[in-house]
Amino acid sequence: MKNNHLHMEHNDHNDSVMPQFGFLTYLMTDIMIFGTLIATFIVLSNNFLPPKFNLNDILLETILLLTSSFTVGLALLYTKANNVKVAVVWFIITWLLGATFLYIELKEFAWLISNGFGPSSHAYFSSFFALVGTHGLHVTFGLLWMLVLVIQLLMKGANITTLKKLTIFSLFWHFLDIVWIFVFSIVYLIGAL
Amino acid sequence: MNNLSKPNNGLKQYIVGFILSLIFSVVPFLGVISGYFSVIAAIIIILICATIQFFIQMVFFMHITEGGNAKWNVFSVLFTSIITLVIVVGSVWIMYSLDHFAGYHSTKVDIHPKH
Numbered sequence: 001m002k003n004n005h006l007h008m009e010h011n012d013h014n015d016s017v018m019p020q021f022g023f024l025t026y027l028m029t030d031i032m033i034f035g036t037l038i039a040t041f042i043v044l045s046n047n048f049l050p051p052k053f054n055l056n057d058i059l060l061e062t063i064l065l066l067t068s069s070f071t072v073g074l075a076l077l078y079t080k081a082n083n084v085k086v087a088v089v090w091f092i093i094t095w096l097l098g099a100t101f102l103y104i105e106l107k108e109f110a111w112l113i114s115n116g117f118g119p120s121s122h123a124y125f126s127s128f129f130a131l132v133g134t135h136g137l138h139v140t141f142g143l144l145w146m147l148v149l150v151i152q153l154l155m156k157g158a159n160i161t162t163l164k165k166l167t168i169f170s171l172f173w174h175f176l177d178i179v180w181i182f183v184f185s186i187v188y189l190i191g192a193l
Numbered sequence: 194m195n196n197l198s199k200p201n202n203g204l205k206q207y208i209v210g211f212i213l214s215l216i217f218s219v220v221p222f223l224g225v226i227s228g229y230f231s232v233i234a235a236i237i238i239i240l241i242c243a244t245i246q247f248f249i250q251m252v253f254f255m256h257i258t259e260g261g262n263a264k265w266n267v268f269s270v271l272f273t274s275i276i277t278l279v280i281v282v283g284s285v286w287i288m289y290s291l292d293h294f295a296g297y298h299s300t301k302v303d304i305h306p307k308h
Contacts, residue, residue, distance in 0.1 A: 017262040024257070024266055028273040035277035039284040046292065055226060062218050066211070069254055073207040174254040178247055181218075185243040189225050193232050 016164070023168045027175045030138075034179050037134060038186060041127040048124045050191045051117055057108065058188045061101050062180065065139075068097035069177040076170050079158045087158070091150045094173070098143050105136050128187065135183055138176055145169055210253025217246040 075090035109132075112118065112125070119129040149169055153162050221239040224230055230238060251257050257266040 017260055020260075021262050021265060021269075024269060028269055031273050031277055032280075035280050036284075039281040042281070042285050043288040046289070055222065059219075059222050062222075063215075066214050066218060069214075069250070070207055070211040073210075073254060074204075077203055077207070171255055174250060177254075178250050181243050181246050181250070185221060185239045189221055189239045190236055192225055193235055 019164060019168060020171065023171055027171065030175065031179075034131070034134070034182070037127070037131040038182060041124075041131045041187065044123040044127045045191065048122070050124065051112070051115075053188050053192055054108075055188065055192060057104055058184055061104050062184055064097045064101040064104075065177045065180050068094045068101070069174050071097065072170050072173045076166055079153065079163055079166055082158050084153060084158050088150055088154060091146060091153075095143060095146050095150075098139055098146075098173075102136060102139050102143070105132070105139075109133070109136075132183060132187065135176070135179055138179075142169075142173055142176060145172070206253045206256075210249055213249045213253070214246050217242045217249065 071090050072094040075087045075094060078084075078087035078090060109129070117125050119126050119133075146169060149162070149165055153166065156162055221235075221242045224235055224238050251270060257263065257270055260266075
């Protein structure tokens with residue numbers, strides 16, 4: 001009987017894309033979270049003159065994160081090519097770029113807080129720290145995740161499992177840079193106008 | 194998995210995506226720092242560059258348009274983007290309207306009432 005037209009197409013899918021699609025679905029919910037944080041920030045930034053941001057620092061942060069998104073792609077390519085040594089080098093570079101980004105961001109937070117612009121000082125800063133801080137927390141978690149995966153890559157080599165995990169991690173890392181695009185555009189660039 | 198020690202496929206995508214993203218990151222920065230544009234023009238440029246870079250990174254870095262699951266990937270991202278746009282634009286619009294119209298019908302309080 002050819003009555004099974006209604007069966008879901010998923011049955012025909014190569015099972016290897018499902019973990020990635022599932023993770024992409026999670027990333028979509030993460031976009032919703034950042035979307036609401038951005039909406040909140042925009043609303044609470046109305047009629048408020050933000051402190052003078054150091055746009056050079058922000059440009060540096062942007063370039064660091066963008067480059068790390070590029071290098072993690074390279075690392076993944078080398079993993080696919082079964083070249084663990086070079087892949088690990090690129091993962092370490094990615095990690096250092098991300099850690100430097102976080103360092104600069106934390107320095108900025110410290111400056112803001114010590115100058116009376118902490119999260120409890122004004123609604124603008126509550127939403128600022130919620131938005132930028134949540135992104136920074138994601139970066140921190142990504143750094144930790146990367147560390148664990150690189151250790152696993154060194155121990156187990158480049159096989160199907162480690163490749164799948166690293167692919168999913170790279171989706172997360174790219175996503176962080178994509179969110180940062182909107183954060184730096186809306187918070188820092190528009191805020192500097 | 195191939196056993197070449199040097200990657201070849203996909204490298205071009207990452208390089209193209211990286212350079213394009215760099216361009217669309219620097220352009221809005223220059224637009225703001227130079228002070229050449231009006232506030233509204235600058236905002237439009239910033240948001241357009243951000244949106245373009247969003248698609249660049251989605252296609253070139255995250256490869257959502259590739260593979261057997263491409264249609265599902267693209268649809269998910271598009272759907273989420275539309276919903277998020279509604280949430281952000283809608284919230285800003287509503288709150289701006291409230292702020293704008295809030296005092297329109299309010300009763301003016303005279304602090305020096307004359308009896």
